[in-house]
Each structure stands twice: as structure tokens, then as C-alpha cells.
Amino acid sequence: MCLAIPALLIEMIGPDQAIVELGGIRKQVSTALVPDALVGDYVIVHVGHAIGQIDPEEARRTLAMFGELAGATPALETQP
Numbered sequence: 001m002c003l004a005i006p007a008l009l010i011e012m013i014g015p016d017q018a019i020v021e022l023g024g025i026r027k028q029v030s031t032a033l034v035p036d037a038l039v040g041d042y043v044i045v046h047v048g049h050a051i052g053q054i055d056p057e058e059a060r061r062t063l064a065m066f067g068e069l070a071g072a073t074p075a076l077e078t079q080p
Helices: 056-072
Strands: 005-014 017-022 025-030 042-046 049-054
Touching: 005 025, 005 049, 005 056, 017 042, 025 042, 025 049, 042 056, 049 056
Parallel strands: none
Antiparallel strands: 005 017, 005 042, 017 025, 042 049
């Protein structure tokens, strides 16, 4: 299964490269597939590539849903 996650584009660092932030974690990603994306936009990130832009409200709803799922998932226990 593949998962793409909304992240906030916070800095352009070069041609087709940017820094995104999600939950306090910053990551460098390629923006070659979203040439119109600007700082402050939400982009969908999959394996180091921004693959599309997303409406800010939809990004917030999606991130809230991920947060709810994380809270509802029991922690995995370590087996000896």
C-alpha cells in the first residue's frame, strides 16, 4: 500500500527542491511535479516527491483524521 501525506511547503531551496513540514518534522522534497506550488501551500508528499497540491482545509481534515487514527491504534508491544 502507498501513502501520500499532506505537508506544508515552508521554503523553496532551489530549482525543483523545497522543504516541507509535517508535525514538526522538516524534509527536503522534489517539487518537479508541482511547478506552481509556493511557500505556504499544502502539497501531497509521497517518497520524497510533492506529487500534487491540496486545498488547505482538505489538508487540515486529512491530517486531523490521521491524528485520530494514530490515537485509536493500540501501541505495538515488544515481544521478548
